[in-house]
Each structure stands twice: as C-alpha cells, then as structure tokens.
Amino acid sequence: MSSRTYSTTPGAELQHDLVRAGFYPQMVQDVLAEAMMGQPVLDHYVHLETHFDHTEVHRHITVMVMSEKVLFIVHVDDQQLDDHGKDVMAQVSVEMISLARIASVATSYVYHQPQHYSAADPVKELTFGMSWNGTKRIDLAPAACGDPQCDADHGLNGTSQPEDLVIRVSAEADGQQAVDKAREFAVRLRLATIA
Structure with missing residues (x-):
C-alpha cells in the first residue's frame, strides 16, 4: 500500500471512516491504494448499507474518494457461501472517473x-x-x-x-x-x- 495515498489529513479521515464502518476496512484500503497509484486522498464519502431479507443480512459499502483530477468509486458486496456464514466471499469493484467527465x-x-x-x-x-x-x-x-x-x-x-x-x-x-x-x-x- 502506498503511504502517500493516506498521508494527508483527508486520507487519515478516510481510514478512520473505513474502520468505523467495519466492513473489511483493510481490504478496501489496499484496493484503493492500488487503484490510486500514490495519489493523495483529498476528499471522501463512505456509505454502508444493510438490507434484511427474511433470515439473512446483506451488507455492502460504497466508498467515493476524490484525488486532484479523479474520482475513485469502490463498491464491496459480501456473500455467504454456506448456511452458517463461515464461508464468505467478497466482491470488490473499482471505477476511476475523471472529474472532467x-x-x-x-x-x-x-x-x-x-x-x-x-x-x-x-x-x-x-x-x-x-x-x-x-x-x-x-x-x-x-x-x-x-x-x-x-x-x-x-x-x-x-x-x-x-x-x-x-x-x-x-x-x-x-x-x-x-x-x-x-x-x-x-x-x-x-x-x-x-x-
């Protein structure tokens, strides 16, 4: 992980918000750092959602991070692969959008x-x-x-x-x-x- 990505005050605030959300924070940080290629975090928004479906709980998180010219959007869903919730898979997608677009x-x-x-x-x-x-x-x-x-x-x-x-x-x-x-x-x- 690039230390420069999270070296700004907004980067530290992003790390805090990810840990507070509690939804695979280290994984999200690592994926973001790879996508941002050392660009510093200038601003962010973390949105955690929980949905209930009869006896199941589904969570997903959307993280938007602004650098100087690019908006990065990371979305994470997890899914239980067994009835007891011991075998879990997370799917992570990252999109990079030029702010000008x-x-x-x-x-x-x-x-x-x-x-x-x-x-x-x-x-x-x-x-x-x-x-x-x-x-x-x-x-x-x-x-x-x-x-x-x-x-x-x-x-x-x-x-x-x-x-x-x-x-x-x-x-x-x-x-x-x-x-x-x-x-x-x-x-x-x-x-x-x-x-």
Whole structure:
C-alpha cells in the first residue's frame, strides 16, 4: 500500500471512516491504494448499507474518494457461501472517473414539516446521484398500436437513461451526521467538476 495515498489529513479521515464502518476496512484500503497509484486522498464519502431479507443480512459499502483530477468509486458486496456464514466471499469493484467527465451531480432533499421550515432545519433524507455516462438503464416494453383487434408484432418501445451512481441516505436509518456528510460531499464534488 502506498503511504502517500493516506498521508494527508483527508486520507487519515478516510481510514478512520473505513474502520468505523467495519466492513473489511483493510481490504478496501489496499484496493484503493492500488487503484490510486500514490495519489493523495483529498476528499471522501463512505456509505454502508444493510438490507434484511427474511433470515439473512446483506451488507455492502460504497466508498467515493476524490484525488486532484479523479474520482475513485469502490463498491464491496459480501456473500455467504454456506448456511452458517463461515464461508464468505467478497466482491470488490473499482471505477476511476475523471472529474472532467462527470456530467451531472444531482441531489434531492427531503425536509420534514416544510410548513415550519427555517434555514437551520436539517435535511432528513438525501438522494445523491451522479452521471458520467458509464452505465445506462434501458427499460423496454412491447409496442402496441391503437387497434384492439391487431395481433401484429410492433417491436419494442423503450427508454435509455444514464444510471451511474445513486445513493440514498436517511437520518432515520443512517443518522443525521451521515446525511450531512453526504450533502457536504455532493457540494464539494459539484465544485470539483466545474473547476
């Protein structure tokens, strides 16, 4: 692991947040250090999610790290390979996106009791997304005509939408500090993409 990657104060804060999240922190640090090739961490956001599916617990983590010109996104999922959870596999993906390629940084805010809104009110939920045209979601459906008696094949109609990364953070589920951190990171990322 390159010591330069984590030698800045933001790098030390990233290490702290990874350890605090507790989801394979050393593995994530090592994968990130390899991907960043010695570039120092300038900013980051760590998002840990837990999902419950009847008797199983599924966790995954998304880590976004900004260097001077690049955003690194690491995503880790784990999966139990046996019924007792002793044989576990982790799948790690890393994407490197030039900050100049990020076309859109979008945020959606949820405030409770907006009729009593004041500037000091916290955002209760934040959906934070960005697009760099890396992935597209295509929704297709059979095309139809206006004739109810027609049984001809009219092909398909569909839409194509960019869907690169969307994260939802809720004060109720993740804590107010997580919402505030996501909001602050989105603002700094937006500034970095227009710089």
